[in-house]
Amino acid sequence: MIWILLILLIPSVYFSARFFLISKEIKEATGDLKEISENIELNRRLTSLDGDKNFEKFLIVVNKYLEESQREKIKYIRREKEIRKEIENISHDLRTPLTSILGYLEFLENEDIREKEKAEYLAIIKRRSIGLYNLVQIFYDLSRLEANEYKFNIEKVDINKAVREYILLFYNDFEKKNIEVEVALLNEEAFVEVDKNALERIFTNLLENVIKYANYKFKVSLEKNNNNVKIILVNDANTLDENDVEHIFDRFYMKDSSRSNSSSGLGLTVAKLLVEQMNGEIKVDINKDILCFSITFILNNDEVNY
Template sequence: MMELIIIILLIISVYFSARFFLLSKNIREIKQDFKEISKDIERNRRLTLGSPNKDLENLLIDINEYLEKTQIEKIKSTKREEEIRKEIENISHDLRTPLTSILGYLQLMKDEDVNEEEKIEYISIVERKSKSLQNLIQTFYDVSRLEANDYKINNEVIDIHKILMENLLLSYNNFQEKNINVEIDLGKEDVNILGDNKAMDRVFSNLIENAIKYSKSDFKVSLKVDNEKAIIIFQNDMEDLKEGDLDNLFNRFYMKDNSRHNQSSGLGLTVTKLLVEAMNGKIKSKIEDNFIEFKIEFGIYSN
């Protein structure tokens, strides 16, 4: 009888020793794996269990969920850091270009061989470049305020038909200089909405400037009223249109021409989208038959 008890105790002892050994082994392996994963958290790796253990399995589920969330946040953080770095580069480039030009002309004006007529011309150029620099800085500031919902919008009843027509007339010579054919379908009736007059003027001028800059030969604009909505559509043909460009059009500093040689900040469409949304409107883009289209919708104002 005593021998049987000893055998049973021995079996129990071996069983628990084996369990303890496997548990210790699992913990050591998990600890080592966790250290390796922590060194490169962005890799899609998870902790695994070498031998079955219900309590450890539940613990690893919780740890792996934490690792997944941490990896996602790390990837987002890395991407955002890269975006910030690129944005700083773009801002530096955009500010440096007119500033370098201003300093260059100021240096020329110090030359004793420069006559008065040339100095007057240089002063005029410096004034234009300074105004361009001022506008650029204001645009950066406006984007910051719009994204922080700190941009003041004075909503009142405005006639977008009138605002759009005025902007098109002001740009008439620019279209002619670039031999761009313009098709206008605005109707003759007032189209009233609740919006900010200055903001709407900026939206239309930005989209028209974008068309002048990138149109190959044709530009179309229409204004319709449908189901109590004002629908404005801008269309222009472009070369090398790609659907992938649509995903980035409204992003800050995005330009189809990454060389940034066209003196553009790449913020025009960003500001346009933010202003439209600040006035409770919608804007979207699409590509169809080699034309890029910007469609804006606003609710019609009715007494």
């Protein structure tokens, strides 16, 4: 009889001990989970000392959830910081011309101001107002591009002729900086299907970047094969490095962190989005202080030779 009681008692003691240990593990895991959830950015995971396989499988599932939550939390924190920084940048870019405009308007209220000075101040106010309008337009275009809501008017354009015209528009700017311009375009037409206004925005932003960083030389060339046409823009840029180039298409990225010039840091971001949404490709590289942008568009079907 005693043996029977012992036989029945041993499993009872074993399962009681197991239940106690598992209950303790669950209680500790619950506390750890609560602590980890409150500080999800900490790289902590739930562990089991008991060795129960089913409980370990459960913890594996929970840890995977924690890992995913941690990644999402980190992404959220980073994005929140980026948004705050972007709001700060936008506020600065809008406030600067507005402050200038308000300052010159105050000058105009001076009764002793001469007509010549008044005309100069009005001219400055006009320039600042146009710059402010263009800046707001860039913000608007960027929001539409990122939401895929930008309306393109696609037509057949001779990219060879268009690039030549864009270079001529900036001829005086190149001369003022004593930048030697080398042009190596095609001796034939090269038609692509793009939005003409968007194409002008792309090259305006790229050429403004050239004028900003080039010191002495700029070269633009076109290469054409059976299916594509590639536009290559090369200039010296001894103030840029590989890190700058890596972030050059990022929103609001500027080499000059003080944001003291009139640039918004959005021109190349907009250019990249415009190129890509017209089924093109844009790349950038720097090698020994030589900056190179390349833009590739698909040739119009009528121009493709099979």
